[in-house]
Amino acid sequence: MSYEEWLSSTITDWLFFNSWWLLLPFIMLLVVAAFIVAFVLLLYMISPLISPKPLKLNGAHVVVTGGSSGIGKSIAMECYRQGAFITLVARDESKLVQAKKEVEKCAINDKQVVLCISVDVSKDYRQVESVIKQCQEKLGPVDMLVNCAGTSFSGKFEEVEVEVERFRSLMGVNYLGSVYPTRAVITTMKERRMGRIMFVSSQAGQIGLFGYTAYSPSKFALRGLAESLQMEMKPYNIYVTIAYPPDTDTPGLAEENRTKPLETRLISETSGVTQPEQVAKIVVKDAVQGNFNSSVGPDGYMLSALTCGMSPVTSITEGLQQIVTMGLFRTVALLYLGSFDSIVRRCMIEREQSKAADKRE
Ligand SMILES: NC(=O)C1=CN([C@@H]2O[C@H](COP(=O)(O)OP(=O)(O)OC[C@H]3O[C@@H](n4cnc5c(N)ncnc54)[C@H](OP(=O)(O)O)[C@@H]3O)[C@@H](O)[C@H]2O)C=CC1
Numbered sequence: 001m002s003y004e005e006w007l008s009s010t011i012t013d014w015l016f017f018n019s020w021w022l023l024l025p026f027i028m029l030l031v032v033a034a035f036i037v038a039f040v041l042l043l044y045m046i047s048p049l050i051s052p053k054p055l056k057l058n059g060a061h062v063v064v065t066g067g068s069s070g071i072g073k074s075i076a077m078e079c080y081r082q083g084a085f086i087t088l089v090a091r092d093e094s095k096l097v098q099a100k101k102e103v104e105k106c107a108i109n110d111k112q113v114v115l116c117i118s119v120d121v122s123k124d125y126r127q128v129e130s131v132i133k134q135c136q137e138k139l140g141p142v143d144m145l146v147n148c149a150g151t152s153f154s155g156k157f158e159e160v161e162v163e164v165e166r167f168r169s170l171m172g173v174n175y176l177g178s179v180y181p182t183r184a185v186i187t188t189m190k191e192r193r194m195g196r197i198m199f200v201s202s203q204a205g206q207i208g209l210f211g212y213t214a215y216s217p218s219k220f221a222l223r224g225l226a227e228s229l230q231m232e233m234k235p236y237n238i239y240v241t242i243a244y245p246p247d248t249d250t251p252g253l254a255e256e257n258r259t260k261p262l263e264t265r266l267i268s269e270t271s272g273v274t275q276p277e278q279v280a281k282i283v284v285k286d287a288v289q290g291n292f293n294s295s296v297g298p299d300g301y302m303l304s305a306l307t308c309g310m311s312p313v314t315s316i317t318e319g320l321q322q323i324v325t326m327g328l329f330r331t332v333a334l335l336y337l338g339s340f341d342s343i344v345r346r347c348m349i350e351r352e353q354s355k356a357a358d359k360r361e
């Protein structure tokens with residue numbers, strides 16, 4: 001037997017008589033697992049590099065548009081409790097004065113100040129710019145801007161009560177009313193290389209629902225604004241947060257409920273009604289930490305993971321959770337969508353039946 005023959009027979013024997021290769025899939029699995037673990041560990045090691053430094057609210061100047069009522073007022077109170085100086089912006093002066101008193105009750109030191117400014121944030125940019133200038137002269141540069149001024153409306157797309165003008169007005173208040181104040185504070189923030197901008201969108205800014213043909217688009221628009229602005233502002237250490245609250249117990253919701261179609265009410269009940277204080281706690285914490293996304297409640301969490309798209313991440317955990325949960329949440333979402341469709345169909349059938357009954361009488 002030549003050396004070559006001996007070698008090849010030894011190799012074949014070895015391969016056939018030792019069935020180590022049966023273990024090959026397991027070895028490969030182990031290698032892949034080791035790679036994944038190493039990758040995750042590496043991600044966690046670099047995570048301090050992608051997470052922003054928290055903003056100190058103590059002594060900071062926070063401007064809250066829509067600060068005289070509901071969610072905005074609760075956000076102002078939450079910031080005041082952490083030592084901030086507050087400017088409340090809204091139109092109605094008497095509501096502003098009343099809210100100022102309530103916010104002042106949350107003081108933690110006697111240096112804190114609450115300033116009120118009456119202006120329509122959606123009408124004239126120059127006017128918004130000039131009031132922002134005024135408040136900066138009194139309380140110093142704005143450290144955090146909370147865009148919470150907004151209104152909601154629900155009704156069927158073609159119903160007479162939904163005057164066509166409503167589409168323009170909601171886009172005006174909810175979208176442009178967030179653009180103008182942001183534009184007015186951004187130059188100073190860029191110069192100072194610091195700041196926080198919060199946009200208050202809504203769960204109806206993550207999914208379009210029956211009854212929200214005028215409202216939802218104005219809240220979706222904020223997402224596009226927030227994402228684009230964040231990419232521009234990141235090198236300047238300015239962090240953008242977009243909040244997606246569910247139905248929240250406020251005067252605004254009470255007003256909206258007066259025209260709310262049955263379908264909208266039944267669908268919205270899925271994620272329940274939250275208290276404004278609860279919403280405020282969560283969104284302020286997220287803005288302080290510089291998180292891009294801020295959601296409230298378990299449905300809010302699922303919706304945000306599901307609709308994350310190309311939005312920025314501010315922690316490794318967030319990114320990993322999105323990767324792992326997306327398929328599962330899509331499955332849950334399809335079940336929800338099915339039940340929403342059946343609500344809409346049931347309401348339609350019931351309406352037609354009662355109409356037919358009315359005719360017979
Ligand atoms: N409540 C809810 O269920 C949810 C609300 N949201 C959003 O949160 C935000 C606040 O809602 P909520 O607290 O319920 O609303 P409220 O109606 O209770 O408060 C709205 C605030 O915005 C001010 N505002 C409205 N229009 C203007 C304007 N053109 N210029 C300046 N200020 C204005 C109001 O004061 P004034 O009228 O005196 O100007 C008031 O201070 C809104 O953007 C809403 O879409 C999101 C999800 C759920």
Ligand SMILES: CCCCCCCCCCCCCCCC(=O)[C@@H](N)CO
Pocket residue numbers: 152201202203204209245246247248252253256267268269270271299302303306329330332333336
């Ligand atoms: C995995 C998928 C989970 C899906 C959960 C879906 C839950 C849908 C509920 C939507 C509620 C919309 C609230 C709008 C609040 C609002 O902005 C107005 N009330 C303003 O006044």
